[in-house]
Amino acid sequence: MFLKSARIKKELIHDFREYPFSIPFVRHLDELDLDAPITFFVGENGAGKSTLLEAIADQIGFNPAGGSTQNYQAFDVHKSDAALGEFIKLAWWPKVTNGFFLRAETFYQFASHVDETDRNGYRSYGGKSLHHQSHGESFFSLFQHRFKGNAIYLLDEPEAALSPTRQLAFLALLHDLLKEGNVQFIIATHSPILLGYPGARIYHFHENGVEEIDYEQTELYQVTSYFLQHREKMLADLFEDEEE
Ligand SMILES: Nc1ncnc2c1ncn2[C@@H]1O[C@H](COP(=O)(O)OP(=O)(O)OP(=O)(O)O)[C@@H](O)[C@H]1O
Numbered sequence: 054m055f056l057k058s059a060r061i062k063k064e065l066i067h068d069f070r071e072y073p074f075s076i077p078f079v080r081h082l083d084e085l086d087l088d089a090p091i092t093f094f095v096g097e098n099g100a101g102k103s104t105l106l107e108a109i110a111d112q113i114g115f116n117p118a119g120g121s122t123q124n125y126q127a128f129d130v131h132k133s134d135a136a137l138g139e140f141i142k143l144a145w146w147p148k149v150t151n152g153f154f155l156r157a158e159t160f161y162q163f164a165s166h167v168d169e170t171d172r173n174g175y176r177s178y179g180g181k182s183l184h185h186q187s188h189g190e191s192f193f194s195l196f197q198h199r200f201k202g203n204a205i206y207l208l209d210e211p212e213a214a215l216s217p218t219r220q221l222a223f224l225a226l227l228h229d230l231l232k233e234g235n236v237q238f239i240i241a242t243h244s245p246i247l248l249g250y251p252g253a254r255i256y257h258f259h260e261n262g263v264e265e266i267d268y269e270q271t272e273l274y275q276v277t278s279y280f281l282q283h284r285e286k287m288l289a290d291l292f293e294d295e296e297e
Contacts, residue, residue, distance in 0.1 A: 054237050055205050057144040059109060060084040065140055073136040076101040081262030087239065089254040090231050094241040095271055096258030102241040103156075103209050104137050105258075109239065110154035110207050111138030119156035119163050151204035155195070157213035164191060188214040196226055202235045212244035220246040245277040 061082055066074050073079060078101045085105075094102040107117050114122045117135040156163075164183035167175070175181050179194035186194055192214045200206060212220055227250060230236045242248055248255065248268060257266045268274055280287055 054088055054090055055145055055147060055149045056109070056237060056239075057088045057146055058084050058086050059105070060142045060144070061137075062140050062142055073101075073104050074140075076104060077260045078105075078258050078263050079137070085256065085263060087237075090234075090236070091227065091238045091240070091250055091253040093248055093250075093253055093255045094239070094258060095243070095248065095255060095273055097272075100258035102258050105141075106154075106207050106209050106239065106241050107135040107156075108137035108141045109143065111135030112141060112143050113152070113154075113205065113207075114150055115152065115154040115207070117154070119154055119159040120166070121153050122150050149203065149205055151201075152206050153195075153199065153204070155192075155206070155208045155211055157192075157210050160188075160192070160214075189216060189219055193219055193223070196223060200226070200230060200236075202230065202233045205237045206239075208238065208240045208242075210241055210243060212242060212247055217246060220244060223247065224250055243273065245271075245273045248273055 061079060061084070063083065066079075069075060069080050076099075094106065096102055111117045112135075117138065160183075167178060168182050168184060171178075175183075177195075177199040178191070179186070179198050183191040183194065192211065196211070211223065215223060224247065227238065231238075240247065248271065253268075255266055255268060255271060256263050257271065
């Protein structure tokens with residue numbers, strides 16, 4: 054583990070009505086402990102998970118549009134500035150700058166950037182251009198070939214392109230990397246499969262701040278398991294109004 058915590062520099066914030074300070078968790082959170090090998094961020098759409106992940110990436114020196122320190126500002130994506138970056142303070146022991154910030158929505162641009170700059174036969178990406186692999190294959194190639202120890206990985210919805218089977222394979226890959234003990238992951242997710250990684254720390258982002266919760270307490274787990282067990286009832290309730 055490398056990154057111990059992220060503190061919000063409240064002393065620099067003057068107006069909580071302005072974005073990104075208007076996101077509810079920013080007002081309520083002072084410091085978030087991150088001293089776990091694997092930390093998940095969960096919560097409703099718009100709760101601010103990506104905003105915090107992006108700010109952490111920015112402060113590490115990763116390109117906030119996605120990539121590593123080598124890719125910093127190498128490719129630019131509209132609206133990729135880390136709005137909260139300057140307003141957080143990271144505490145390390147020890148500091149690392151190896152790693153990667155995965156953003157599903159800018160992965161296409163990242164793949165183009167790799168096409169322009171790769172000089173070693175796409176060795177870090179499974180031997181072929183990420184554009185010549187399916188969306189899920191290209192994500193998985195990155196995880197399989199580029200992710201190594203002695204590094205920190207920030208992943209924003211890595212499940213976006215992965216089938217359930219590949220998500221399970223991704224868990225196995227995480228497990229192999231974490232076994233070595235010198236790697237740290239912070240992952241924003243909506244996947245009940247990824248979230249099931251044993252012993253992970255789970256932070257729930259909500260209107261009143263950020264709190265640590267157990268897997269079974271998460272809405273992701275509860276809604277998914279209820280849906281799978283009571284699909285017909287749930288759909289009937291959902292469509293009730295429409296059919297009247
Ligand atoms: N450039 C921006 N200007 C103003 N508001 C923004 C901007 N970018 C994001 N927001 C708002 O900030 C809030 C937090 O967005 P963020 O993307 O961090 O949420 P999230 O928890 O990652 O959501 P999701 O689960 O949908 O990915 C949202 O309400 C969003 O609309």
